Amino acid sequence: MQIEEIFKFNKMDNMWVPKLILGDVRKVLPYLPDNFIDCVITSPPYWMQRDYKHPDQIGREETPEEYVKTIADIFELIRPKLKRTSTIFLNIGYKYLHEHLLLIPEMIALEMERRRFILRNKIIWWKPNAMPTPTRNRLNNVYESVLFFIRDDGKEVYYFNLEEVSPKSRTLDHYADLLSIAPQELLGVRAIDPISGRETKEGKVIGVRYTQTKILEVLIQWNDGTQEWLPFGDPLKNYPEKISFSCPKCGAPMNEWDIRLSLANLGKMICPECESLLCLDPETFPIPLLPSPHKDAQEIKEIIDLTVKTKKYITKIPRNSKFIKAGLDEILMASPAGRVAVQGEYI
Ligand SMILES: C[S@@+](CC[C@H](N)C(=O)[O-])C[C@H]1O[C@@H](n2cnc3c(N)ncnc32)[C@H](O)[C@@H]1O
Structure with a gap:
């Protein structure tokens, strides 16, 4: 298949069709269009936790410092691909080395700040079902961190609901x-x-x-x-109904937020999809989408x-697994044993 074909994204009923692209993140990223990504949610391999037996794998760097550089370098590649309104959620776990708790998430946060990303939160991912530890002389570490960053562009305009x-x-x-x-x-x-x-x-x-x-x-x-x-x-x-809109040029759905954001940033109304200039006159004003009064159940x-089908497609959970029985919400949050079923290793 041609590389152009792989990086073509399709729409169905005005919604992007999910696409999985497998490859070394550093080789694949340059092909994504610039100013394209709304949100990055990623959980790269933690330092020295696993060996994926692949020459290009992340996580087997000699030192924590080199690992931190690997992660930050990847975010340098991601930067031009991010929209101004984008957000980044980076999940990184802690690691002990010779009895020392290494503050790798914090090291990454500092390095990312040096590289013009703004740390907005360190979210604690509490894991009540964390692996027990035989160690008797310290507390078990029962959380991972999820670092929430935005681009530092001098103006915070990211989407956060x-x-x-x-x-x-x-x-x-x-x-x-x-x-x-x-x-x-x-x-x-x-x-x-x-x-x-x-x-x-x-x-x-x-x-x-x-x-x-x-x-x-x-x-x-x-x-x-x-x-x-x-x-x-x-x-x-x-x-009163909250009204959604669609672009009169390309039909893409727009919400109040898109309209307000583009007015605030650019002083004019731009479709986030086809980027055509929309005016306040009725001909080119975004078309309100009113829900039909009698929705059919x-x-x-x-x-x-x-x-549900889309979620199943992405996660490929084995049938009859206990995660299916737990309900989909729980599946998406399952941890850590659930990760094997949910997060890619099956794909
Ligand atoms: C902790 S797992 C995260 C799984 C992920 N959260 C998911 O839901 O699929 C880390 C993943 O990073 C992948 N990986 C390691 N080095 C990589 C690289 N250079 N480029 C892309 N992926 C890589 C591994 O194969 C593994 O699947």
Whole structure:
């Protein structure tokens, strides 16, 4: 296959089709278009933890300092590929050498700062199921770090949706408090039985619809196997919809954030996809996408199925594995034994 063909990215129903490109990151990266990446999430091999028996492998450098340089050099290659609004999440674990705890994540953070990346958070990935250690003279290390960086461009304009990552936002109650909510955002949200005294009954939203009288209802799949349509929020309140838009030139979806960001950065409205200049006149203003008032539950179910299929395709989890039984959310977070099933080694 031609190299151009490999690096062509396809769209289906206005969504990018996921693509896996296997190769040494340093050889593959230069082929990606510049200003292309929204978010880097990566877990490179930790220093001296494993031997992948490959001449180009990362992680077998002679010293921690050389390892830190390898990682930072790779981020130099990534830099031009990043959009200004991009974010980086770099997972690096700790390592003991001759009884010394090496602060490799911190060494990387300092080196990245020297190379004009800004460290925004050291996120603690707590691993309650971490491998036990036979050592009796120190505490077991039960976390890894996830370093959150952005490009240092003198202006912080990266995309970060705190609402989305807040654990609170995962229950329906939280969404009911929001004044503006797109109905489809409720899909997958955790539901707790609204009848008091039955709080242990939990479920997930698998569908959303409006009734004839314009009341928003959610279809909940309870953990006891039953399904139920329940009204969502206070039916007497009028919940305004959060409106999405599409580009009048290429049809790509745009959200309020895209519009606000381009106005703030460039002083004009630019489609993030085809980069055409959009104006405030009705001819070239982004087209509002209003959700149809009567969402068909079956239609929504299909969207969910599609997402699940995509996740399965990426992770290739063996059938009948315990991670399947645990539910997809848990699979994506499984650690550390789950990593073998989830993170690539099977691919
Ligand atoms: C700790 S694993 C991370 C797995 C990853 N998080 C995933 O979900 O697939 C590290 C991976 O980096 C890969 N690796 C090692 N050296 C590499 C290199 N030079 N270029 C690209 N990948 C490399 C290894 O093969 C291994 O799969």
